[in-house]
Amino acid sequence: MNVNRFYLFTVLLLTLSISGCTSHITITGKNLENTEKKYKNVIVMVPDGCSMSIQTLARLYKGADINLDKLLTGSVRTYSANSVITDSAAAATAFATGHKTTSGFIGVAPRAKDLLPWVTPEVPPYYPIPTILEGAKLSGRSTGVVVTSTIPHATPSGFAAHSSSRFMPDDIMEQMVHQNLDVAFGGGMVHLLPEGESFKTDDGKSWKGTRKDTENLMNTLKEMGYSIISSKDELAEVKGKKVWGLFNGTDLVPDIDRDELNPTQPSLAEMTKKAIEILTTNEKGFLMVVEGSQVDYAGHAHDPAYMVTEFLAFDEAVGVAVDFAKTNNDTIVVIFPDHDTGGLSIGNNSEMGRKYGNTTVDTLITPLKKATTTIQGLLELAYQDNTSTTEEIKGLFKDKWNLDLTEVQAEEILKFKKFPYGVADYISNNFTVIGWTTGGHSGVDVPLWVYTPYDYTPLRGNINNTDIPINLAKMMDIDLRMIGDELFVDAQSVFPDSKITEDKTGRIFETGKFKIPVNKNIVMNGDKITSTKGVSVFISEINKFFIPKEMVRVIEGKK
Ligand SMILES: [Zn+2]
Structure with a gap:
């Protein structure tokens, strides 16, 4: 990005906001006390979609303090930037870049039209903004993401991608x-493969590709020297410094359902342990993002047993990370959660809940302990068996x-059979003191935990949440503004004679004999391909193609 433009835009907005500002909400942030401490390794861990209430519930469920x-x-x-209640994309962008953005945006600045009154963007609308993961990479550190969702889901992509739509x-x-x-490490193999191709697992599953651009990114990864693995056994055995592990076509199965539905998948703690083993081979250190992605799914689903078991699986991964951190001073x-989901409370409006003084x-x-599956998993079993009578529903829940359902309760649940959320609410309201x-999502502040x-x-x-990357960047000795200047040059302004074309693989920036395909790290000059650090990004709302400075140097013959 052009530094002068960046600066002028900030001054303009600050002037506007000072003259028009009536809010008394403080923007904590750049004035957080600085630290002299520098760290080689940074581990960011996100239990997606929860708040303090799940910590209480998890402790009581476990019957002991949690990590x-x-x-x-x-x-x-x-x-x-535009909502008191955030979505996961804007939240991830905030804690990966230090900039608030519009709900749904990944790694780009917010649109101007609907900002909350106290939000003052420092970057022009839709411009890509650098992340601490990109900064860590440029500093020579290794980087990794470990999730139980798909790899291109909101939180991991907030650290490693730039798009005006998370979808x-x-x-x-x-x-x-x-x-x-x-x-x-995570799920989402379908996004590596083109439509019409599929990945066959050793245990006979087939994950069908969804890419419409005909590209086979699994081949790309292999050409880049990656090991690609797809099972818990392969995870245990894999050697090497660059590994993609995709253990399902889409999301991983919930922790509580793994043994029954997909025992070949690893747990979050197992993936975290292996990731640390690989990332610590770099003497310059690493930045790793670990997400317990499905705490959020459970909150959306109002499934308390799913939520507490996902949170405890996340807490186990926290134990692995902290145990590693205790072996060194670096x-x-x-x-921290990205936001709360579901508004879980201990206490509800059921008859049991109203007698709260004797809980x-x-x-x-x-x-909750009686549950051996998620409600979604239980209903999947019901679909498989074509369960349709109250007797069958009673048998399944037993x-x-x-649970011993009455005839009336079984009838109620049958009505919701194709609607897990309804079943889950019914169970919470009638058999637990859990409220939703x-x-x-909900807009409450969330807890912060630090080792x-x-x-x-x-x-x-x-x-x-924007304070977190700003301070982590300082702790890693990274200047995020310089990283932004290095990674996102407005390519058309540097090469005015250029054009943007398009083929089935997506948009292509062309200048002279050079071509830069979108979303990649390569410059093509005929048959000659040069790889760079950082990726090309096209933002359709502003019709701009951004490329790393290194690509500019390649085109200008300086590299
Ligand atoms: Zn989220």
């Missing part, structure tokens, strides 16, 4: 492939949830 109990340092404001997983996957991540582990641990926990307030070898961390108190 996170020892790490609480503060709370985090989560709003996006373009094939484009986002292409950028993530070309970002040269050292480790990518690692900080920063943990025993058994009242709260026993119904078998999987150890929304099928979407550092030092007594003090500036990441404490009530901070903004």
Whole structure:
């Protein structure tokens, strides 16, 4: 990005906002106390979609303190540039880049038309903004993402992609492939393969490609020297410094369902452990993002047993990360949800809930402990068996949830059979004291947990999600503004005689004999292909093609 333009835009907006500002909400952030401490390794961990209530529930469910109990340092404001209740894309962008953006945007600045009154963007609308993962990469560190969703889902892509829509997983996957991540573990194999091709697993599953651009990114990864693995056994055995592990076509199965539905998938803790093993082979350190993606799915689904087991699986991964951090003085582990989902509460409006003064641990926990599947998983079994009578429903709930339904209850549940959310609400309201307030996200502040070898961390108190990357960048000695200048040059302004063409693989920037395909890290000159750090990005709303400075140098013959 052009520094002068960046600066002028900031001054203009600050002037506007000072003259028109009536808000008294402080923007915590750049004035957080600085730290002298520098870290070689940074581990960012996100239990997607939860708040403090799940920490309480998880502790009671486990019957012991959880790993996170020892790490609480503060709370985090989560709003996006245009909404008090954020979505995951804007949240991820905020804590990956230090910039608030519009809900749905990944790694680009917010649109101007609907900003919250106290949000003051520092970058022109829709311009790509650098992430701490990209900064870590340019600093020579290794980088990795470990998730239980698909790899191009909101949180991981917020660190490694730039798109004005989170709902373009094939484009986002292409950028993530070309970002040269050292480790990518999760689900989403379908986004690597073109339509018409599929990946066959050793145990006979077939994952069908969804890419409409005809590109086979699995071949690309192999050409780039990656090992590609797809099962827990392969994860245990894999050697090498660059590994993509995609353990399902789409999302991984919920932790509670794994043994029954897909035992070849690894747990989040197992993936985290292996990722650390690979990333620590780089003496310059690493940045790793770990997400317990499905805590959020469980909150959307109003499924308390699913949510608490996903959160505990995440907490186990936290244990792995903190155990590693304790072996050295160079690692900080920063943990926070991106937002709350579902508005889980301990206490509801059921008859049991109204007698809250006598709530025993058994009242709260026993119904959840009885569940051996998610409600979605239980209903999948019902579909498979074509369950259609109240007797069959009673049998299924007795078998999987150890619940004794009455005839009336079984009839109610049958009505919801194709609607897991309805079944889940019914179960929560009638058999538990768990309450829910929304099928979407909620706008509350979320907890902040930090492990550092030092007594003090500036990441404490009530901070903004944008404070996190700004401070982590300082701790890694990274200048995010310089990274932005290095990675996102407005290509048409540098090469005025250029044009943007398009073929079935997507848009192509052309100048002279050079071609740069979108979402990739390569410059083509006839048969000669030069790889660079950073990827090309096209933003249709502003009709601009951004390329790393290194690509400019290739075209100008300086590299
Ligand atoms: Zn989320």
